[in-house]
Amino acid sequence: MFVFLNNQLLEAEKATLHISDLAIQRGYGIFDFFRVRDNALLYVEDHLDRFIHSAQFMHLACPYSKDQLHSILQELQQKNNLPNSSMRMILTGGYSADAYQPADPNLIIMQSPLAFQDTLVPKSLSIITHEYVRDIPEAKTINYTMGIWLQSKLAEQKADDVLYHINGTVSEFPRCNFFIVTKNNVIMTPAKNVLKGVTRKKVLACASSHYKVVEGPVTIDDILNAKEAFLTSSTKRIQAVTKVNDKAIGNGEPGAITTELLKSLVTVEQNYVSKKL
Numbered sequence: 001m002f003v004f005l006n007n008q009l010l011e012a013e014k015a016t017l018h019i020s021d022l023a024i025q026r027g028y029g030i031f032d033f034f035r036v037r038d039n040a041l042l043y044v045e046d047h048l049d050r051f052i053h054s055a056q057f058m059h060l061a062c063p064y065s066k067d068q069l070h071s072i073l074q075e076l077q078q079k080n081n082l083p084n085s086s087m088r089m090i091l092t093g094g095y096s097a098d099a100y101q102p103a104d105p106n107l108i109i110m111q112s113p114l115a116f117q118d119t120l121v122p123k124s125l126s127i128i129t130h131e132y133v134r135d136i137p138e139a140k141t142i143n144y145t146m147g148i149w150l151q152s153k154l155a156e157q158k159a160d161d162v163l164y165h166i167n168g169t170v171s172e173f174p175r176c177n178f179f180i181v182t183k184n185n186v187i188m189t190p191a192k193n194v195l196k197g198v199t200r201k202k203v204l205a206c207a208s209s210h211y212k213v214v215e216g217p218v219t220i221d222d223i224l225n226a227k228e229a230f231l232t233s234s235t236k237r238i239q240a241v242t243k244v245n246d247k248a249i250g251n252g253e254p255g256a257i258t259t260e261l262l263k264s265l266v267t268v269e270q271n272y273v274s275k276k277l
């Protein structure tokens with residue numbers, strides 16, 4: 001397996017960073033993650049835009065332009081020849097002289113095999129809520145401390161995931177965006193304190209051609225009154241949220257609109273891939 005580190009393609013075992021990197025010293029850095037399907041870099045334009053935005057927002061100077069990054073990704077894809085896989089691009093805080101001041105960032109691009117099925121039936125999830133907002137929600141930082149810390153609580157409560165909220169107004173999951181479908185078939189998703197997911201963007205585009213879509217505040221009470229709820233991410237696509245804090249949402253089953261949106265999303269993905277072939 002090859003990885004890209006700073007300015008070269010290396011065998012993964014030979015790709016090393018110095019321990020003074022701010023990512024190690026303080027957990028400072030940004031990243032992006034996306035799937036490769038049938039050799040196509042899925043929604044790479046959106047992911048590169050977000051990667052560059054996260055870097056700028058965190059005052060990290062990315063050494064490459066969007067086009068240059070795209071070429072590097074294509075080169076890595078050809079070298080590793082993994083038609084179905086994931087790409088993880090990380091930009092760290094760099095080798096800091098005093099373990100605090102950011103320095104020249106280190107760029108790492110890693111690829112791993114990832115098989116994916118076009119399942120059209122949404123998985124059903126039971127979730128809990130937790131009062132928290134990420135430090136800098138508009139950037140995809142490498143700081144997942146709270147999400148990882150909550151893993152043991154999820155195991156104890158036999159829940160699949162945790163939805164962050166502040167004072168009852170929800171935002172996002174540690175790694176996914178959240179949507180509800182109201183009793184009037186309005187599709188709502190939080191807009192504040194969230195990372196703007198690429199899957200969220202694709203789902204909003206699919207949904208808006210058939211339904212009223214609102215990007216705005218969603219409360220825990222709104223969830224309990226909703227007909228359906230679901231989450232979105234690159235690796236989960238769309239999964240139904242059928243229980244929150246042990247209370248059923250709607251009829252407690254994945255809903256018709258959630259299922260319809262999953263089908264639309266899979267079609268959008270298939271069309272994207274066939275255009276790239």
Ligand SMILES: Cc1ncc(COP(=O)(O)O)c(C=O)c1O
Nearest residue numbers: 175176177195197198199233234
């Ligand atoms: C905080 C957060 N929200 C949402 C998402 C989903 O984003 P995407 O749909 O681009 O995978 C992620 C992805 O990891 C995330 O870290």
